[in-house]
Amino acid sequence: MRPSRCFSAATRRPRSPARTFPPTGAGPLPDRRPAVARATRRGRALAPAAALALLLAACGGNAPSPASSTPRGALPGNWRSVATAADRTRLRNWRETWLAAAARARSGGGAAALAADAPLFDLDRFLVDPVPPPGDYRCRVVKLGAQGVGTREFFSEPPYACRIDREGDLTSFAKIAGPQRPVGLIFPDPQGRAVFLGTLLLGDETRAINYGRDTARDLAGYVDRIGERRWRMVLPSPAFESMLDVVEIVPVS
Template structure:
């Protein structure tokens, strides 16, 4: 499966300083070396920086609602649903993964306070000095970059691909599609990608990742 290089999701203003004159627009937008030194704080929108600063508040609001809805499900996996279980060396190796999304705390009355989705296909790819994350299957598919932030955390900035769409929007083009989260390692060959205050449905989304095969 071909995956559109994620550098194309970033606003051109963030990468132009690192580009050589005379290159084509396509090469400039998809050159991995042009994004290798970007700081996620420079790339993120104001709204997404605010969401990331509120990560703990999102857990505090979402967990009680999720426990009230399905206490057994959360108790069965205390590591995944503990906001303080991050381990060092957060970056996962490139490759194919299985991923599963959990939505905690409903927004409005149309959703449950705890929803667990089946396993789908995901991929971690190397793009220069940064990683990218792609959810390959399912009706809601985050795709974006993973920026180094701390030894136990990587920051995700990307967009949401819906339904039968084949290409993601450029990050920052549509606030309703922009996604901001953080990735942590929570065990041996086990990671989670957490989205505080996603735009739709829930107060907190957690995507569990384990290597495929």
């Protein structure tokens, strides 16, 4: 198997983030090019592109490559060998961020919505098998806690299409519609929860920025199963609009 090469995905960068509501020593890395080609034929090139970018997260700039900086066997399953220092901090502080964001959301008009969906908003609800199986899903993003001028303390966007696929030993996630679209990889974790690392596409962008190249686009969070055929992704401290995003993930069928 040939080692993969580093590359930077070309992307068109908007001047400001698209809004979701009106203002108020290791061996060679896996070669994932066949997966990219298959997804391109399906019209879903974003998730495999994000998978390759994440596996090559430290490539580019002055950072060492994963092959030279992580022990044998660390990739692809060990998310800690891929996550940036900033994202490890976000993950470590997720509970404090959740509590602060939820308090702001309740005081800002979201109390009834939070109380009406206890499984989604129970921060301690983690069921076994946290990684969703491959398939087509509907993803609804709920933003808790305002960040910046003109943003709401609580906002629930409509559901958009998203896709989950197997990428070798890992699972890829791509929100394929909507103004803000996370794409990336879901890593299993021995502690029971799964970990998401990815980047954010905005507006009419069609290719993902490599993870680790732009801290404003990097995303990190946890994936939990919260019910029968129901999952959520928790994204603490995103760069835009909110203090914490909760993404409800349910199958289309």
